[in-house]
Amino acid sequence: MIRNVFIVLIICCLGPVSGSPPPTYDSIFSFGDSLADTGNLLLSGALTFPFIAKLPYGQTFFHYPTGRCSDGRLVVDFIAEAYGLPYLPPYLAVAKGEKFEHGVNFAVAGATALDAKFFYDRKIGSQLLLTNGSLSVQLAWFSNLKSTLICPTKQDCARRFQKSLFLVGEIGGNDYNYPFFGGGTIQQLKALVPLVVETIANATSGNLPIGCNAVYLTLFRTPNKAAYDRNGCLKAYNGFSKYHNSMLKLALENLRHKYPHANIIYADYYAAAKRFFHAPHHYGFTNGALVACCGGGGPYNFNNSAICGSPGSKSCLDPATYANWDGIHLTEAAYRYIAMGLLNGSFTEPPLTFPHIKPF
Template identity: 30%
Template sequence: MIFFLSLPLLPLSVHSQCTRNPIIFNFGDSNSDTGGYVDGLGLSFVPPNGRTYFHQPAGRLSDGRLMIDFLCESLDTGYLTPYLNSLGPNFTNGANFAIIGSATLPRYVPFSLHVQVSQFLRFRSRSPALMLSGYKDLVGDADFENALYTIDIGQNDLAESFGSLNYSQVIDKIPSFITEIKYAIWNIYQKGGKNFWVHNTGPLGCLPQKLASFARNASQLDEHGCLLPLNDAAKAFNAQLRVLCEQLNSQLINATIVYVDIYSIKYDLIANASNYGFEHPLMACCGNGGAPYNYDANITCGRTGYTVCHEGSKFISWDGVHYTEAANAVFASKILSSNYTTPRVNFNFFCTKM
């Protein structure tokens, strides 16, 4: 028990092995958006978002830090600046292209994975020239080649598909999602990228939002109360993503594509919540409606009528869709253990190559 309860502190105690400034370029959705949505739309989140660590809304849908924030801390580098931040941005350690609500398809709808990669390619082509012209807070050619490219996307593709399609139809769409991820990695690789860190998608059927919104019966729930059809679809997506990563590892010369089993990490925390010090694995800390899920689509976190728990550290879900800082800390600790990566390498492994 002592070991489990100390897990959230581990990302802060990992010592970086980097011999030079680590560079990370991140692509994804709300699981790793550090402010791109807010910068791009000119909006502001409201309290209680950000209350735990930043003590104010910080462009993240959480009470505090995200997994990507903890991973950056493990490399002793600053949090990633959103690409769309135009107010004094600092891109010396990379950039974050992730945007809340993003998916792989449709391709040209902002901010799909295709659009995010297109933004990166423009950033890639202009940065070295701008540096030669005297601009600071950017990265040079060698930095792009040695950078780590992290991808965490797919949850919204599955979630949106279930809104209008049955299970079989959703499964039939998965190859098209995987193809977009393949194109993204390939396009970055063609511009010199060779270090890729690819997260699979989490247990969609365990999100309080889905549990509160989908009609269900007992036969559709697993032993931990999660929706089987949604989780089975996530597993199908992940199986195909793993095959893609294995194929690209053999096809892309001098490249390393690491597949990270985020699904197992998140599901383990939900299934064994009490072992990690959590008390409410399927209930949102911030929302409306009370037990069992505290989620109401009309009164979400921050809207008039919401309620918020006193101890976010006891909750896994922050708002029914996104995770608390306490949960994100556990996820990052598990990632840093290298027990959930294929090939089995630590996140800090890339420091020796940066």
């Protein structure tokens, strides 16, 4: 029997959990978007977003651009560290011959849960799509890798996956980002939520509080003070994120009934991130959580004509004092807080506890 197979952030594992010793894993397989991509978009050419191919991306930890959409490590990197595993190579590097003894990352920056064709057919945000590497494409990559390199027989698969961790998420956010940035309204996009949730219910985590993101705060800025919460975030867009997450949690409950032998754990990215938007100085973000570290000016240091890494943009001196990296993505410091909150069980339902996480 495969005892510990995780599908997620949602996290899903087979076998007993209550009273069991904390699990250990020999490998991790990751799916998702820019919150998890360790280099697939960069290796694909990154022609639609070339700035991740150069500094200041990667400056804090790796000291060179790795294809990660941050100044350093991501949530998936901190999870790998927690289990004593190396950082995951991107699938496109593995496809070119790189070894992957301890797992592979299939995530692609800009990826959607729904297939790209969905957006092209309906002409909703399709002009902004960065990649066609949707969740189904990533799953096809995994299927190909599994059949050719990991486990040519069922017995091989059972042995390999018995101690493998599967992380899927965050994904689904871009299914809303592209249409929102293309002029879609909250009411119009609410109609998309059931489709997105149906696609990803068995394979993803919840969405971040997008109303606190510098790109949303810039694009949908309003003089109406009532549109903002006490933290300066846009209430309507955070409400949309919460709506998606509530729908996803309901879908996961249905999965629990359908697969009673699986332990399905929901990872609450929204709550894990909202705490440092609520009290940034408590987490060392002395420059706040709303203004981007790297950008081209403006109230939130986000400017579409001078995004991070492009001419006219500048990077802050100390990214650790910022929660927001480039207006869209978070800093390594912020991702670390999210990862630790998930690993110690504070923001997972039911709790996922890991005994070796050191407090900050």
